[in-house]
Amino acid sequence: MKAYIKVIYSSEGASPGEVEKAFTEIGFLRLKGSSVFEIDVSEETELSEKLDKLHDALRGLEVRYMSSIQVPEEAPSTEVPSYRQRLEKWRAIGIDVDYLMEALERNIDDFREHAKEIWVAQIDRIADEREREMAELEAKKKLEDAREGILREVEMEGRSFHELVNTIDIDSEILSDILDDLVEKGRIKAEQKGRHVIFVLT
Incomplete structure (x- = not known):
């Protein structure tokens, strides 16, 4: 008789290679292209012994498994959804x-048109929506660039508002x-120099 084990891996557990090694050492073979392992035993007593050994071997590997005497369903359904089912998805x-x-x-023609x-x-x-998003991102970047530009301009000698208007x-x-x-926010300060207010770094 044949028995099958379907493995459910965990990102926090052992790698598929480590898990497969634990299976093969007990006599299981992995079905190609799946996470299902099979074993051929002569009687239920032998199967029970194999499952006990497997349970011990998988302890600490952080995987879950399900045993069956039938091949577990592994592949997703290939059934093509009907046009009504596809239309229902549009409702969302x-x-x-x-x-x-x-x-x-x-x-039918009326349906196509609508x-x-x-x-x-x-x-x-x-x-x-994308255009609005891009415009918002562009405006935000422009503000950030302006802030950086102001800080660069006032870093050495300071700048008046009029000078900044002409450069930013x-x-x-x-x-x-x-x-x-x-x-x-204390990044810059305004100082009176003659008739002008000059912005300088703090």
Whole structure:
């Protein structure tokens, strides 16, 4: 009689190679392309002895296993989902599946037309979200670059607001906000020199 053991590995446990070695030393063979091992025994008593030895051999390897006298199901189902099942998956992303189902039953061309419109709208929405994300990232980077640019400019001799406006590529109101923030955080300070206020590193 043949018996089968399906192994469930753990990322915190022994490697597949170590586990396979423990199996083969007891007489098990791994089925090609799977995590299932098989053994051929003459009677249940022998199988029980083999399983006891295997249990001891796997102790501490952090793996789980299931024994069976039938080949465990290893591969995922190859059954192709129906068009209704595939349409149901669209519901999760907010598509009006019920309307499309009705259109599909009523008129195939009508279904095609509405399905295309829906997917174009979905694609546009994704593209718009990405554009907003990119714009936000670009604005954030521009602010970070401006902050670094200000710190570089005031490092040696200090700079006036007018000088910074001419050297830092950013709107004057935003520049003023950044300067206020840097002063508040103690990164720079404002000093009166003659008729001008000069920003310098602290």
